Amino acid sequence: MSTTELAAHExxxxxxxxxxxxxxxxxxxxxxELLVQFLREELRLTxxxxxxxxxxxxxxxxxxxxxxxxxxxxxxxxxDGGEVLTVExxxxxxxxxxxxxxxxxxxxxxxxxxxxxxxxxxxxxxERNPKPSxxxxxxxIQGNVCRCTGYHNIFEAIEAAAAxxxxx
Amino acid sequence: MSWVGKSLRRxxxxxxIRGKGLFTDDEPADLHLYILRSPYAHARxxxxxxxxxxxxxxxxxxxxxxxVLEHCDPFMELAPGEAAEIKxxxxxxxxxxxxxxxxxxxxxxxxxxxxxxxxLIDVDYEMLEPVLDAAxxxxxxxxxxxxxxxxxxxxxxxxxxxxxxxxAEAAHVVRIGPMHFxxxxxTPLENNACIAExxxxxxxxxxxxxxxxxxxxxxxxxxxxxxxxxxxxxAYDVGGSFGNKIWNYVYMALAALASKKAGGLRVxxxxxxxxxxxxxxxxxxxxxxxxxxxxxxxxxxxxIKSRHIDDCGAYTRYEPLGCVIWSQVLPATxxxxxxRIDFSQxxxxxxxxxxxxxxxxxxxxxxxxxxxxxxxxxxxxxxxEMRLRNYIRDFPYETPNGCVxxxxxYPAMLAKAKELIDWDKWVAYRDQARAExxxxxxxxxxxxxSGTNNFGQAQIMNPQLPFSGNSEACIIRLDFDGNxxxxxxxGPSGQGHExxxxxxxxxxxxxxxxxxxxxxxxxxxxxxxxxxxGTYASQFAVTGLSAVHGACQKLKAEMRKxxxxxxxxxxxxLEFGVGEQGPEVRVKGTDQFxxxxxxxxxxxxxxxxLDESLADVTLNVRHVxxxxxxxxxxxxxxxxxxxxxxxxxxxxxxxxxxxxxxAKILAYAAVDDCGTVINPQIAHGQVxxxxxxxxxxxxxxxFDYDEGGNLLTSTFSDYCPITSMNIPDVVYGNIQNPSPFSxxxxxxxxxxxxxxxxxMSAAVQDALHxxxxxxxxxxxxxxxxxxxxxxxxxxxxxxxx
Numbered sequence: 001m002s003t004t005e006l007a008a009h010e011x012x013x014x015x016x017x018x019x020x021x022x023x024x025x026x027x028x029x030x031x032x033e034l035l036v037q038f039l040r041e042e043l044r045l046t047x048x049x050x051x052x053x054x055x056x057x058x059x060x061x062x063x064x065x066x067x068x069x070x071x072x073x074x075x076x077x078x079x080d081g082g083e084v085l086t087v088e089x090x091x092x093x094x095x096x097x098x099x100x101x102x103x104x105x106x107x108x109x110x111x112x113x114x115x116x117x118x119x120x121x122x123x124x125x126x127e128r129n130p131k132p133s134x135x136x137x138x139x140x141i142q143g144n145v146c147r148c149t150g151y152h153n154i155f156e157a158i159e160a161a162a163a164x165x166x167x168x
Numbered sequence: 169m170s171w172v173g174k175s176l177r178r179x180x181x182x183x184x185i186r187g188k189g190l191f192t193d194d195e196p197a198d199l200h201l202y203i204l205r206s207p208y209a210h211a212r213x214x215x216x217x218x219x220x221x222x223x224x225x226x227x228x229x230x231x232x233x234x235x236v237l238e239h240c241d242p243f244m245e246l247a248p249g250e251a252a253e254i255k256x257x258x259x260x261x262x263x264x265x266x267x268x269x270x271x272x273x274x275x276x277x278x279x280x281x282x283x284x285x286x287x288l289i290d291v292d293y294e295m296l297e298p299v300l301d302a303a304x305x306x307x308x309x310x311x312x313x314x315x316x317x318x319x320x321x322x323x324x325x326x327x328x329x330x331x332x333x334x335x336a337e338a339a340h341v342v343r344i345g346p347m348h349f350x351x352x353x354x355t356p357l358e359n360n361a362c363i364a365e366x367x368x369x370x371x372x373x374x375x376x377x378x379x380x381x382x383x384x385x386x387x388x389x390x391x392x393x394x395x396x397x398x399x400x401x402x403a404y405d406v407g408g409s410f411g412n413k414i415w416n417y418v419y420m421a422l423a424a425l426a427s428k429k430a431g432g433l434r435v436x437x438x439x440x441x442x443x444x445x446x447x448x449x450x451x452x453x454x455x456x457x458x459x460x461x462x463x464x465x466x467x468x469x470x471x472i473k474s475r476h477i478d479d480c481g482a483y484t485r486y487e488p489l490g491c492v493i494w495s496q497v498l499p500a501t502x503x504x505x506x507x508r509i510d511f512s513q514x515x516x517x518x519x520x521x522x523x524x525x526x527x528x529x530x531x532x533x534x535x536x537x538x539x540x541x542x543x544x545x546x547x548x549x550x551x552x553e554m555r556l557r558n559y560i561r562d563f564p565y566e567t568p569n570g571c572v573x574x575x576x577x578y579p580a581m582l583a584k585a586k587e588l589i590d591w592d593k594w595v596a597y598r599d600q601a602r603a604e605x606x607x608x609x610x611x612x613x614x615x616x617x618s619g620t621n622n623f624g625q626a627q628i629m630n631p632q633l634p635f636s637g638n639s640e641a642c643i644i645r646l647d648f649d650g651n652x653x654x655x656x657x658x659g660p661s662g663q664g665h666e667x668x669x670x671x672x673x674x675x676x677x678x679x680x681x682x683x684x685x686x687x688x689x690x691x692x693x694x695x696x697x698x699x700x701x702g703t704y705a706s707q708f709a710v711t712g713l714s715a716v717h718g719a720c721q722k723l724k725a726e727m728r729k730x731x732x733x734x735x736x737x738x739x740x741x742l743e744f745g746v747g748e749q750g751p752e753v754r755v756k757g758t759d760q761f762x763x764x765x766x767x768x769x770x771x772x773x774x775x776x777x778l779d780e781s782l783a784d785v786t787l788n789v790r791h792v793x794x795x796x797x798x799x800x801x802x803x804x805x806x807x808x809x810x811x812x813x814x815x816x817x818x819x820x821x822x823x824x825x826x827x828x829x830x831a832k833i834l835a836y837a838a839v840d841d842c843g844t845v846i847n848p849q850i851a852h853g854q855v856x857x858x859x860x861x862x863x864x865x866x867x868x869x870x871f872d873y874d875e876g877g878n879l880l881t882s883t884f885s886d887y888c889p890i891t892s893m894n895i896p897d898v899v900y901g902n903i904q905n906p907s908p909f910s911x912x913x914x915x916x917x918x919x920x921x922x923x924x925x926x927x928m929s930a931a932v933q934d935a936l937h938x939x940x941x942x943x944x945x946x947x948x949x950x951x952x953x954x955x956x957x958x959x960x961x962x963x964x965x966x967x968x969x
Contacts (some may be wrong), residue, residue, distance in 0.1 A: 002511045004625065014931015016590075019762060023221075030280070033278065033280075034321070040193075040194070041196070044196075045187070046191075046194035047186070047188065048187070048188070049191065049193075049357075049358070049407070050193070050438075051359070051441065052440075052441035052442075052883070052884045053409075053440045053441050053442055053883070054442070054883040054884055054885045056441075056442065056885055057441070057884055057889075059357060059906040060953065063693045086187065087185075087186070087187035088186070088188075090186075090189045096185070096186075097419035098764070100185040101185075102184065102831070103185050104177055104178065104181035104182075104185055105177065106351045107175075107178065107664075107849045107850065107852070107853045109181065109184055110408070110660030110662030110664070110853060110857060111184075111356070111357070111358065111407045111408040111661050112180065112181075112184030112185070112189050112405065112407070112662070113189075113191065113356075113358045113405075113407030113408060114357050115185060117186055117361060118515060119185070121569075126643065134487065137892075138892045138893055139892075139893070142891050142892050143895045144885070144891075144892070145357060145889050145891060146357070146892075147354065147355060147356055147357045147408050147410070147854060147857075147861075148357075148408055148853075148857045149853060149857055149860075149888065149896060150663045150853075150856030150857045150859050150860030150861075151855065151856075151860065151891075151892045151895045152856045152857075152895070152898060154892070154899075155892075165335070
């Protein structure tokens with residue numbers, strides 16, 4: 001490292017402002033800080049998990065401006081001015097989201113580590129496709145790895161949630 | 169009304185679906201640990217310069233091999249002989265022996281800063297030739313650990329019956345060339361993590377995701393030169409383990425040392441996925457040589473002899489236990505009585521192995537299933553018929569090495585799986601496809617999940633080891649407010665222990681499971697645990713729940729005694745149930761009752777009213793369950809090594825695309841028998857999970873090394889864990905043959921015997937046998953099948969006399 005080069009930790013912080021689960025936050029972040037780190041470490045929203053370092057596993061999936069993103073591959077500064085929805089924002093007024101209820105009802109989780117990311121991908125899927133086929137469900141969560149369930153009960157849960165949401 | 173046997177919705181879910189679990193990495197810490205790892209498989213460390221890293225603002229301390237030598241003792245080795253002298257420390261000292269081995273560690277104010285600093289450490293390596301193949305390693309030309317003078321960690325012959333006589337009388341002898349069970353792991357989605365704090369009181373406080381903390385504590389304390397009492401371990405939610413998290417005590421020790429050096433600040437280590445794949449722990453890789461099988465004229469196997477070599481990677485750690493654990497299922501599901509297996513294990517310059525779902529037994533089961541299928545194909549006997557001729561039928565069954573298979577009905581499972589998959593339809597489909605020149609095959613895998621270890625088998629491996637039996641603990645108490653609080657010795661990682669334990673307690677006290685509070689996770693301060701405590705080796709349904717059941721009996725006895733005194737009734741006139749004020753003990757047929765608060769209050773706050781005969785009543789009871797094991801006969805390698813044997817029967821139909829060489833699964837059925845089922849939904853979920861691991865392992869997941877010992881599959885993008893796009897629709901079935909050896913009839917069942925690996929090998933061989941191919945490797949990925957189709961191996965792989 002040359003002495004004139006600025007080390008990463010010496011780079012000035014950047015101010016960002018964003019909404020997470022409907023609440024507005026203004027913070028200063030390192031330019032290299034990832035959105036997932038921002039959510040977990042700055043805001044202490046630890047429901048969003050980290051399972052890999054190559055954007056593969058999807059445990060960190062959140063919605064950014066309505067689109068599912070892997071928050072390990074988005075810089076916090078990129079979310080500036082945006083709206084983020086995390087697993088903590090799914091429950092409304094003490095009522096579980098139908099997806100949360102269905103995941104439990106259909107045993108769509110075991111250790112629960114992939115669950116937040118899985119729920120957010122499923123949420124995004126049902127937003128754009130309220131009645132997905134089994135094949136569309138498989139595709140909808142293909143970016144989310146689950147090591148416990150073998151996926152079967154996750155498919156069942158998403159189908160059940162979709163049916164419940166159509167009735168609402 | 170019984171709660172056991174119901175698909176009760178899991179209690180754990182309430183926090184997990186809300187993102188409110190507490191996984192280790194969720195907890196903040198003062199400092200973050202970055203580990204600098206070896207880029208080489210085998211190299212001498214000539215020097216390490218940490219000055220630039222130490223000078224970086226925000227760095228608290230840097231650790232090297234010198235620090236571990238000063239502050240640590242090597243971890244206990246289980247091996248006998250030379251391998252007992254392996255020096256396993258949290259950091260390499262003068263030599264690195266696998267790619268990814270920790271060489272130095274930095275604790276800094278943020279994880280990013282620690283990584284920045286780690287990259288300023290300069291290590292001077294002198295590369296050495298690695299040894300990567302276990303059979304090569306046994307030649308001792310390249311030594312992994314110079315000080316022990318050999319790469320052999322263990323060798324022993326397992327011989328039962330009269331093998332030579334059986335071969336002399338055989339109608340057929342089938343000889344099978346070398347076979348290989350590949351390296352993979354079930355890689356839980358949560359990586360290893362821990363937070364360590366070396367306190368002013370001289371204790372070390374760990375928050376971690378270790379899955380066998382009773383064992384970890386016994387390893388960590390001497391390693392850190394502390395009494396056991398000063399090593400406190402807590403674990404809450406654990407994001408899957410599959411055995412892999414048994415071994416992470418090595419990194420826990422490193423984080424503790426960093427905390428010590430940093431003056432007692434809390435140090436967090438969170439492994440990355442790439443680190444996990446590179447250097448956390450792989451499943452046991454095994455090769456099988458000189459296999460000979462004796463059969464009678466009907467295709468009944470009468471004897472097997474072979475030589476197996478296990479590859480344990482660069483450190484032994486839990487090994488060489490795997491050299492004996494496979495013998496829990498020595499003859500698999502088959503009735504042969506004459507067996508001679510010469511078993512060795514070798515160190516190589518690869519990642520150390522660690523117990524992985526199906527640990528060591530599935531390697532033996534795969535071998536036996538391969539033998540059965542290869543013999544069936546070579547003798548022209550259909551695979552289903554071959555199994556029916558060879559299955560064990562009468563239970564309890566004592567195997568040639570003294571293991572007792574408790575119960576089962578393999579022919580009924582086969583019939584059920586055939587029905588579920590529509591066997592006749594697929595046989596007709598396969599035959600038609602074959603006539604068209606397509607590669608369609610049907611495979612059967614029959615496997616065992618042996619649960620509740622007799623730790624005495626460790627003495628077969630090393631007679632000096634002071635381990636035997638098994639146990640698990642439970643504490644139940646009535647809290648001040650009358651709540652039923654249950655503390656378990658097991659820290660679960662997705663298996664629903666809180667729910668299952670609640671079901672058992674609810675039945676015993678005749679209350680609703682919602683009225684039972686089960687403490688989450690594991691905490692040495694709770695004093696619930698024993699040395700065997702943990703979540704591993706398919707045992708909670710037996711050990712954990714037997715402890716819960718036993719504790720309930722003790723609590724009920726105390727509650728009866730107390731209620732009888734206060735209500736002036738005979739104990740036999742009392743019953744348990746729920747009244748208007750909640751759970752209560754009442755006098756049958758009267759309106760006399762004591763609710764739980766009243767009982768608890770008498771003991772805890774109002775005890776002067778009690779008679780002296782009630783002095784020992786505390787309503788806070790501890791029960792330790794011990795299965796009825798004896799120490800095995802070490803000389804003969806004979807004894808009952810596990811208490812229960814759940815069984816699995818899977819059938820797969822595959823079609824291999826001749827262009828892509830992908831084995832597409834057209835249909836898949838999985839039938840399991842784990843005796844009495846505590847919670848059907850949870851058991852069903854375990855079967856689906858184990859099936860996904862096995863299918864992933866068979867067709868996608870493999871740790872491949874190049875000739876230099878570089879891991880080629882060190883990210884999820886290369887290792888390719890099975891996804892929603894690759895998992896077939898699995899049709900599930902269950903039959904129940906209760907175990908006569910557990911109080912409830914339940915058997916441990918989480919590991920699932922690795923059934924899909926055997927099933928996929930069988931199906932692929934069935935598809936390709938006509939093309940001259942014998943499946944001799946458990947990894948049947950498209951590249952592997954492509955190589956086979958280019959060079960059919962039947963001529964070399966098998967011969968029949």
